[in-house]
Amino acid sequence: MxxxxxxxxxxxxxxxxxxxxxxxxxxxxxxxxxxxxxxxxxxxxxxxxxxxxxxxVGLDRIEVLDDGRVRIGAMVTNTELARHPHIVAHHPSLSQAILSGASTQLRNKATTAGNIMQRVRCGYFRDGVSPCNKREPGTGCSAIDGLNRNVHAVLGGSEHCIATHPSDMCVAMIAIGATLHVQGPNGKRDLPFEGFHLLPGDTPWKETALDDKELITHVTLDAPIPDGRSAYLKLRDRTSYQFSLASSAVIVAMDGKTIREARIALGGVSTRPWRSPDAEAVLRGQPVSEALLSKAAAAAMTGAKSYGQNGFKILLGQQAVMRNLSKLLGSPS
The missing domain is CATH 3.30.43.10 (Uridine Diphospho-n-acetylenolpyruvylglucosamine Reductase, domain 2)
Structure with missing residues (x-):
């Protein structure tokens, strides 16, 4: 030490x-x-x-605001957030996402802001000796031609890094929509959740839009979609204490048999929590059918790139979306 x-x-x-x-x-x-x-x-x-x-410092409260939004203190534990009655009732995908991650003991200690700021689980990043641009800029990315089956991305990667973002919670949050409130020596500012986690690009060591001297104080979730239903689906090698191979957070609202609104986000396949406007556009305003859900699932993986061992994630990501949609909407005719 x-x-x-x-x-x-x-x-x-x-x-x-x-x-x-x-x-x-x-x-x-x-x-x-x-x-x-x-x-x-x-x-x-x-x-x-x-x-x-x-x-x-006192950042441990969950407040339900008059307009339906939820303000979550940075120090609220994962267990407290997942079990909060309002979250369970109005944002079940978030509750399910949190409960699918880690063990009870870890959820009792892990915090909301800590989950948002967590680092990648790439073995080359964590071994301390392999070339890794995220750990030592300019040394290379060992995963691209190495062992890249489990925690490496097919979406959002670059020649400098393909490590997946490990959070389940963040996948649900990006589907719901949220704002991060941060504070630093120059005062307070608000950041949209969707732009907070950065793509690796040429600077994989820059993981978020947070400045060095800033602290996340709260997260405010958007109000739930009227009459929306949501779920989180996590696919992994085993069902306990395992990071996602592919996951999806899906929110849908119906007008009769037509999909009025849809939110789709993916995890386990991307370098940051991944919202898919392409898949959402496919669904919006359309009647439910198996062909439609299949088209949306394919659209969710638009731009995916295999790096060898992780190529199966392209189809698995589609399955994560397809199965989640089918669960929420019933077996389409």
Whole structure:
């Protein structure tokens, strides 16, 4: 274990001030649940010089607003969010997504903002020695010609990185629609959830739109679609404690037998939580049929690229969408 300085913040302002005052803000991190940070510190992948504990800053409430939106504190645990009565009733895809990830013990510690900020599970990133542009810019991506079956993407990758974003929760959130509220030395700002996680492109080490000195304080979910129904489907090698090979969060609303509104997002196949406007456009305004659902599922994987071992994810991603739609809409005639 490498030496680091530990500090405990009493409130948000102090947490931000402590990081802003650091001589190495990029190497100063906030400690929330610690389920990812401590893991990567033990692997010697993350080497912070200063750790700021934010357990006592008060960001642990879930508020249902008058307009139907939900404001979630950054320190709300995954268990609290998944079990909240309003989330279960109005955003079941989010509850199901959270409960499909990790173990009960981890969900009891992991936080909302920590889940949003979690790092990739690529073995080459985590082994500390293999060439990895995300860990050491300019060294290359070992996964492209290496072992890339499980946690590597067919959507959103580049020649510099193909690691999948690991979160289940974020897939449901991008389907629902959300706004991130962040605070830093220069004040507060709001960021659309859909643009928060960045594609790897030429800079895979830049994973989010968050500045070094900023802290996520809240997430506000959009109001649910009127008369909408939703579900999360996760496909994996085994049903416990396994990251997704392909997953989908689907929200649909009907006018009679016609699909009035649709939201489709994918996980396990992409380098960031992946919303598919192409698939949504296929469904919107159309009567339900097996051919329509199949067309939408194919559209959801538009632009997918195989890197060898992970090529099966192109069809599996389509299945994740098709099966979820069929579950929500019934077996189409």
């Amino acid at each position: 490498r030496n680091f300085h530990y500090m405990r913040a009493a409130d948000i302002d102090q947490a931000i001030a402590l990081r802003a005052q650091s001589a190495q803000p990029a190497e100063t991190v906030f400690l929330a649940g610690g389920t990812m940070l401590l893991d990567l510190m033990k692997l010697d992948v993350m080497r912070p010089v200063q750790v700021i504990d934010i357990h006592r």
